[in-house]
Amino acid sequence: MKATIKDVAKEAGVSTGTVDRVINNKGSVAARTEKKVLEAIEKLNYTKSPIAKALVSRRKHIKIGITFPNLEYYFWNEVFKGIEEVKEKLEAFGVEIIVEPTKSYNIEEHIIAVDKLVKKEVKGIAMMSYDDKRCRKLIDKLVEKNIEVSTFISDSPNSKRLTFNGEDSIKAGNIAGKLMGLYLKGKGNIIIVGIHKILSCMQDRIQGFKSIVNEEFENIKIVDIIENKELANGKEEEYRKIIEKVIKKAIEDKNGIDGIYVTNSFTGSVGNLLEKHDYEKEIVLIGHENTDEIRDLIRKNIVKATVYQNQKEEIIRSIEILYERIAEGKKEYPNVQYIDLGILIKEKLTGTYK
Amino acid sequence: MKATIKDVAKEAGVSTGTVDRVINNKGSVAARTEKKVLEAIEKLNYTKSPIAKALVSRRKHIKIGITFPNLEYYFWNEVFKGIEEVKEKLEAFGVEIIVEPTKSYNIEEHIIAVDKLVKKEVKGIAMMSYDDKRCRKLIDKLVEKNIEVSTFISDSPNSKRLTFNGEDSIKAGNIAGKLMGLYLKGKGNIIIVGIHKILSCMQDRIQGFKSIVNEEFENIKIVDIIENKELANGKEEEYRKIIEKVIKKAIEDKNGIDGIYVTNSFTGSVGNLLEKHDYEKEIVLIGHENTDEIRDLIRKNIVKATVYQNQKEEIIRSIEILYERIAEGKKEYPNVQYIDLGILIKEKLTGTYK
């Protein structure tokens, strides 16, 4: 049976209070006593029970805030699932989770949302951030006020946030590029659709995609890169219509497109477009993420493959890190924590072929 | 703040003991009282704290056993990592984990190992099982003796085990077949290497592989299927040598092999062979699993792709299910719990290309 704090106290000939002081570096322990306790811990191979600790920690009442742009419905839906999970888990630890989403990829709105969370006296904030000076300053100010910050999905690299939980976007682009090459059998003309170029992760995906294609597939040509200039504001459906219109034009302008690479979950939008118009030539559509909409399109063989991050795990880890830090004062975190990337193809989804 | 058993008791005007009796169906509660309690639970939206429950459950001392054939070193190494994780986690709940591996894929030895665990008075056993009559009987006997059983990696389908944690092997074969087709650009001659045909999951992988190849790639021909007749006993290194010899012969016999599909983690062995001999024609090697050895070979571009199950998660879930069942009497489990399959290619592993 695992040793408890009582066993350690007995072994060292002190009280549990003293052992607690040693374990948690609370000071006020004589050097000699501390040594005895440490020896006892070593001897009994003691580690503290996270269960019991959790029970106690209910007495504190910690608030943690979350903010992110709630556009790209299917994508963020997974994040909401993660929030529900982590909420339930941390509730047992006396933690309250406050969600304050924004309606756009707009930094002003983002700053306002963060402000609201601060007013509610959160001790930590998990946020989707931007590689932008204002965001860096925002985060650094929060940290000065003793509010811990972790980022997910999109980072603010040189800020004082604890850590970033997300994907290696260049690698994600690399994988997508390889898949494009394989499905095209190494040859064809393709276009890249890069929505939200404002996010540096989207630029990274494009960069990763291009380098693999250029390096490994000499007969594949990237004939155009389409970006959206205007930022979306609020209504996802309208935004999708704009995207569809632009892409439709691109396909018809460059005749003979063999493949389309979409840098984010709007892969779904482009897939719907292809399905509606049914161009005579089959177009290889490769994109990103793993949403209900995309899974449907993959099953129908309209989207060929996507590379996905596990955004649900990312938000969960972001919150857990904040809790660890706030409640337990954990110190060391890697600068970034990349989550494992997945590859989604039809055979992963369809009923098995016998 | 989340409601506790005390809040419920107060709301219903009874003691916590009575609430406890209602929650855990212990009987000896008047119908009228029970109703009051249930209403209070409803009103306060009460659910019990798993944390507190865990703390209490330390007072019981549950033993859980694990057995599996410890051959294919790299593969089982991941399982050992899973065991360490679950051990640490469940220790806090007062659970003792006892591991009793076998040295071969031999059913007699498997039965002996199970017997040893029974003698140590385990309340549950997680095992890699076989689709075999003797195993089915073995499991059913254990269940009669009130020892719970869950299977992982390989199942005993019609037995009385709680549930199976593993992969959908036909689907795994489907995915491998698709990858073979993509990497071969839809054409070539291939051989299948099926080690351990004794395991039905290996047969399923072959079946899944064949159906996709036949269905989707008319210019790919499966020219041979190599199986091992003899069972391994103990020494992995010797066993690997036998495999390598057989395959070397096959490659050289059928001249002009373009691809090899290996049904399990001996993909690593075959990869080492290809590296050593460096046949003039590049051979597309597709296989299974995600081990240190295989990742190395994928980085070197010798293995092109593998389909992997997460055997670490599988063992963890097998054990957790047993614990839930034994400690909390949870009743309902799906007959099988398929874990998500992963696809491993070079771009997932290498440093990112900029």
Add this chain to the structure above:
DNA sequence: CTGTTAGCGCATTCAT
């Protein structure tokens, strides 16, 4: 500097 004690939420035992 050190020991004692109450209490986190729940399950169990002993009274009543």
Add this chain to the structure above:
DNA sequence: ATGAATGCGCTAACAG
């Protein structure tokens, strides 16, 4: 049939 009391391992507040 019900209530009260105890303890699981740990932390925090208080006493000395």
